Amino acid sequence: MESSPKEDDGTAAGPRREYRRALSSRQLQMMAIGGTIGTGLFLGAGTAISQAGPSLIIWYAAAGGLLYLVMRALGEMLINRPSSGGFADYARDFLGPFWGYATAWTYWIMWVTTGMAEITAAGQYVNYWYPGFDQWKTALISLAVLTGINLISVKIFAELEFWFAFIKIAAIVGMIAVGLGVLLFGFSDAAETASVTHLWADGGVIPHGMGNSLMTLQIVLFAYLGVELIGVTAAETKDPQKNIPRAINSLPLRFGLFYIGSLLVILSIVSWQKFAPGTSPFVAAFSMIGIPGAASIVNFVVLTSALSSCNAGGLYATARMLRTASLNGHGPGIFARLSTSGVPFVAVGASAAVMAVGVWVNAVAPEKAFTYITAVSTGGAILVWGVILVAHLRYRHEQERDGGAEPTTYRMPGAPITNWLVLLSLSFVTVLIAWNAETRVALYVIAGWFLVLSLGWWFGGRQRGPAKP
Template identity: 80%
Template sequence: MMAIGGTIGTGLFLGAGTAISQAGPSLIIWYAVAGVLLYLVMRALGELLTARSSPGGFADHAREYLGPFWGYATAWTYWIMWVTTGMAEITAAGQYMTYWYPEFAQWKTALISLAVLACVNLISVKIFAELEFWFAIIKVAAIVGMIMIGLGVLLIGFSDAGPTASVTHLWADGGVVPRGIGDSLLTLQIVLFAYLGVELVGVTAAETKDPDKNIPRAINSLPLRFGLFYLGSLLVILSVVSWQEFQPGTSPFVAAFDKIGIPGAASIVNFVVLTSALSSCNAGGLYATARMLRTASLNRHGPQALARLSKRGVPVAAVLASAVVMATGVWVNAVDPEHAFVYITAVSTGGAIMVWSVILVTHMFYRRAVRSETTPRSSYRMPGAPYTNWLVLAFFAFIVVLIAWNSDTRVALYVIAVWFVLLAVGYPVVRSRWGGGRTEAVEDAEDAEDANASVSVQDSA
């Protein structure tokens, strides 16, 4: 259910409103292109994980095949990426709450949401997973329901939107690319942000029962999920309501059901998108960041206290550290609520591009090790490698150019540049203070600790 629901979040439910107003129906094309290329990233990750599962996921693979620095850089970059993504999700939660309570300050909702989710993650992995399961159920059921209602409006013509609903909206209202190819391409940053979380399967591998079976199954279902949840939902709502009626900063799903006019439907959809934001913050913002902090600590790339597990297998110090830093998002919402979402999502996308690129490069080095017979071969292989690796890397480079081109998102590159300087400067300090690498004795002790924690988690579940 994390694989099914993990990719459905604020990027689709809220960010799509801004993207639709800028790209029109062509946004569907960019979701399809990005979905195909990110499926290739996940196939590369799946091959790495089925060759050898690790508590640190792809950060440990980067350390093994690219060197200690890249393990260190990947773990910390993935942490900061999801911390900022968590900020975006609690920002979105604040915006959704204003639908019902316009006078309630956005930052207050953000703070309450963060506090509740942090408590859930601190109790046990079982409670976290149970909550995430139901979050995913709500999202999946809601999108399927919205698609069915939208098809009913199109085919039967009921509701206030019935007389004007038509698939011709996809090309008749100014064309497929109504504002020009340049403006349309600039929405690719928002599209990529919508797919953040697709790699969470790699972080949960060590705490998943029978990963060799379940990880390929989760990844193989990606095309169907992308086609239904992203392309299917956008095709339907852009047919029911013309793209010209959607506004930046407003969920297109809520706006569409306002137009349809079913009593209470818009409020229900707003509740769904609110739980979606909380789900993404729960899974990536707190769960994944805590595991990456622990990986950095286990690799002696961070304070050793972050590696400690509670009796229930929870890295308590790592969860608290992530939550404290994520609270910066509350401050951003208080200072500049109007632009908070745009700034934060741009930074998150920049971090995601770096992490996804490291996965692809790590996979190429893994394949080289397989050819030299120094590492076992996985039966679950990425198609077309290494040519597909280079294709996706070229696409990511193009997205970086687009981010630099857009004045609203250019701040992300400044933040990422500063982040890389901090990583480079901090690495020698980390090595001198904490050792910067594992010894065999440390690895054996940590493997035993991880095995005990995994058994405890699976037994409790």
């Protein structure tokens, strides 16, 4: 929807400008594809492979199936009950005002911490070329550049994200093609040891036991962060009735190709025993293949992947959630302000300012920064995905109570049984996060976060009503 010619002062009493539907089908499709390919796969998989071995592929397939069901639940609500605030509005409508407030702010903090992880990864990738360059400096430069881009306009952001995603996709397809060439045609010296038998022969599919293998589910779920971005972009998408289902329905193919396909090829070329924590398996694999300059090219790709995730989720999504909270009366009115180009510029600036904490973490604890930050992000994501599923259950209940009055052109398969199946699975991963001493800090942070949210709600949030148009 085009904006009103009146100026938005960002307050409840002032006129309210809507987002502009500036995202084309081409950009939405590429964002949907690229949004789920980030640091969790390109960097986090190195740690997970060393711990789980080839069984990691099984967990990526299982997690992809669960997240597809989450997105079908969200897609059903987006298509049949459109809302500019996305799943935060559904949480408010079906679970109550507190949950709308808590979901918006939790999604904000989740992506702020994810953005910290991405700029952390960017620092590690740059160290591949310049080992002496401080990690925190790369993080700071990356954050400053991406913030500037997000402040200009949605079109420029979307076009940059389109090319970020294109680079990732082209690179993964190219890597799979080269890997198949090594396996099938004996391409490069790596062909002497490359074999699909690496998937089961080097200590078995689950070499360190089921317990250690299951512990990688936290980093696996982190790799899928961003899949729900489709729900955030709905208000700025052209022809959402057609483009949103198209983007969601393509998820299984994307997960199968980019996650499972790439890992199958890499773990066939190089034994899982060769990968080390903190090293990108993609860079390591192509270093071993011996193609001149290939490792540097792959390192550039994973660097752009980290910047892409920070761009789309860390800044774009967090700013929209801050504005949703503001418009619902659950945050300072100033966050509702839009620039003349339709950008929530105050919210973008606030998110970037908090994300700068990641620069500090990189300065004081660069070795542990990625583990701590990804654990917190995954905990927040589990909560948000759970809220989507429960809100969908309530939506279906209200629909049945009202005699199915609302259209049901796009439905979640197997509901409500599939809702409960995914909720139980997410609860199981939460137990695993608590079990691991290194990731347990995430639950402490989330518990403290909910204490802050509850105090904020008690002293202010519940006393403010939604902003009026």
